[in-house]
Structures are given as structure tokens and as C-alpha cells.
Amino acid sequence: MDFTLKTYKALLYKLQNLNYSFQTFQEYINSPKDRTIILRHDVDKLPFNSLQFAEIQNELGIKGSYYFRIVSESFNPVVIEKIVELGHEIGYHYEDVSLVEKNPKLTEKEVAKEAIKLFDKNLNELRKFFPVKTICMHGSPLSRYDNKLLWKYYNYKDYGIIGEPYFDIDFSKVLYLTDTGRRWNGEKVSIRDKVFNLSAPITKEANTRYIQSFKKTHDIISTAESKNLPNQIMFTFHPQRWTDRLFPWILELIWQNTKNLAKYFLNIIRS
Ligand SMILES: [Zn+2]
Incomplete structure (x- = not known):
């Protein structure tokens, strides 16, 4: 069985043994190391699963970044406090555009104007627990607008934010691996989680090579073993997908x- 905590630990051990540093996203933005891994966690739901990840990392002396949504299935003050205590970074997994766009009479610009107010309010809510400096978008596949619409009209730097992975990582240098769809090569089914610039040839080759070769976590582990992984990697985990219990x-x-x-089918309709 893949996507268990056991597999997750095996991955971290391997990467640690191969002398990768682990940086939070904030640390990476401030001073990126040559050989480094960013462990990003999108806490979409089941926050206690994320706490387990945070504990495992803490045992290994590793830090990661945890992005919480403002909705109740993610935002759990007890869990957030514990993850802060374990020394990790907390960030905002924003979806303010999807939260306000329900009113069909609003124009795109009006949606953005409402959403930025909500963004500011929600960000401050999270800042009661941690001095949040980075954010990442929650992909709401059924929403009319992309949540990044905000940044067409506003600048997150005005809100004390220094990093948003979609804009502040050079994906021609950093390999991006996400467990979207509970497989590592699931990019093609993800609508809003695409970060690769497929028009840039170097990136395309490298990305296609890596992504196609990884389906299981063990594929990543064996590639790491044969020293074929790049020096800088961002992993995006959705901890709710990882469990040791058979039924969930x-x-x-x-x-x-x-x-x-x-x-x-949505992809087919849209294209
Ligand atoms: Zn999400």
C-alpha cells in the first residue's frame, strides 16, 4: 500500500540520508540552499492527518510548511497551535475568490474587490497563531474563477506576504511533485494545480521525464537512491490522502x- 505514513517516513529517511536540507517555504524564499527540499502541505481537510505529518518531521528534526484553509474542515486552532509548537511554518491556503463569487451579478473586478477584503480578514485570523509570510492557492475546480484572480488586481506583497509558490518559485530549477489524485504523475488530471510552464523547452523535458516516471512514492525513493533527483524539490502533500488505516x-x-x-471530463469540456 502506497500513501501510508510508513511510506512517507521511508521517503523522508531516504531524502535525509542523501544530504538534502529541508527548508520551510519562507526560509527558501529568504535564502535558498543549493540542495534543498520544501515540504509543503495543503491542509484541505482532516487537519489531524497534517498533525501526524508534523510530528513525524519533528522526530527527524525536519521543518515543513502547512497551509490552512479558513473553512471549518481545515481550520482547527488546536492543530494549528500544535504544529506551530513543533517549529513548522504556517501559511494561508486561500480561496477567497471562490468564497465570494457565488453572486453571479458581480463582475470579475467586483469579485476581486470583495475577495481581497475577505483575504485580508482571513489572513489576520491565521496571524493570531503565526506570523504568516507565505500563502498558496486552494484549487477550487468547480469555481468560476481561479483563486489567483486576486493578484490580477492586487499585490500580496502589500499584505506582508513574501511568497506564493505559483509566482515565486522558478520551476525551471525546482522540481515540483504533488500527490494530487493520490499519484505523483497526476498532473494531467489536475486543472488548477498546474505550475509547469509547458512552453519552456528545458522545463518541459525535465518535468515530463520526472513526472512520467513517478507513479508511486517508491519510484521517487528509487530515483533518489540512484542519485537522479534534482537538487531543489518542492513536494506538495495533501495529508488527508495519507493514512495507515485500511478503511479510510x-x-x-x-x-x-x-x-x-x-x-x-471537465478538462475535455473546457478545452
Ligand atoms: Zn487545496
Whole structure:
């Protein structure tokens, strides 16, 4: 079984043994190391799963970045406080555009204007727990607008934010691996999680090579073993997809398969 905590630990051990540093996203933005890994966690739901990740990392002396949504299925003050205590970074997993766009009469610009107010309010809510300096977008596949719409009209730097992975990472240098769809090569089914600039030839070759070769976590581990991984990597984990318990593991499998199928048809319709 892949996507278990056991597999997760095996991955971290391997990367640590291969002398990668682990930096939070904030640390990476401030002073990127040559050989470094950013462990990003999008806490979409089941926040206690993220706490388990935070504990495992803490045992290994590793730090990661945890992005919380403002909705109740993610925003859990007890969990946030504990993850802060363990020394990790907390960030905002924003979706303010999808939260305000329900009113169809609003123009794009009006949606952005409402959403930025909400963004500011929610960011301050999270800053009660941690001096948040980085953010990342929550992909709401069913929403009319992309949550990054905010940055067409406003600048997050005006809100004390120094990093948003979509804008502040050079993905021709940093390999981006995400467990979207509970597989590592699931980019093609993800609508809003695409970060690769597929028009840049060097990036395209490297990305295609890596992404196609990774399906299971063990594929990444064996590539790391043969020293074929790049020096800088951002991993995006959705900890709700990872569990050692069989029943939730199967539920997640069924859910992912259903969702992948739905996204597949949405992609066809949109293109
Ligand atoms: Zn998300």
C-alpha cells in the first residue's frame, strides 16, 4: 500500500540520508540552499492527518510548511497551535475568490474587490497563531474563477506576504511533485494545480521525464537512491490522502478515482 505514513517516513529517511536540507517555504524564499527540499502541505481537510505529518518531521528534526484553509474542515486552532509548537511554518491556503463569487451579478473586478477584503480578514485570523509570510492557492475546480484572480488586481506583497509558490518559485530549477489524485504523475488530471510552464523547452523535458516516471512514492525513493533527483524539490502533500488505516485508505481511493474521472471530463469540456 502506497500513501501510508510508513511510506512517507521511508521517503523522508531516504531524502535525509542523501544530504538534502529541508527548508520551510519562507526560509527558501529568504535564502535558498543549493540542495534543498520544501515540504509543503495543503491542509484541505482532516487537519489531524497534517498533525501526524508534523510530528513525524519533528522526530527527524525536519521543518515543513502547512497551509490552512479558513473553512471549518481545515481550520482547527488546536492543530494549528500544535504544529506551530513543533517549529513548522504556517501559511494561508486561500480561496477567497471562490468564497465570494457565488453572486453571479458581480463582475470579475467586483469579485476581486470583495475577495481581497475577505483575504485580508482571513489572513489576520491565521496571524493570531503565526506570523504568516507565505500563502498558496486552494484549487477550487468547480469555481468560476481561479483563486489567483486576486493578484490580477492586487499585490500580496502589500499584505506582508513574501511568497506564493505559483509566482515565486522558478520551476525551471525546482522540481515540483504533488500527490494530487493520490499519484505523483497526476498532473494531467489536475486543472488548477498546474505550475509547469509547458512552453519552456528545458522545463518541459525535465518535468515530463520526472513526472512520467513517478507513479508511486517508491519510484521517487528509487530515483533518489540512484542519485537522479534534482537538487531543489518542492513536494506538495495533501495529508488527508495519507493514512495507515485500511478503511479510510480505501475510501480515499474510491473518492480519488471518482474525482479524477470528473476532472477528466471537465478538462475535455473546457478545452
Ligand atoms: Zn487545496
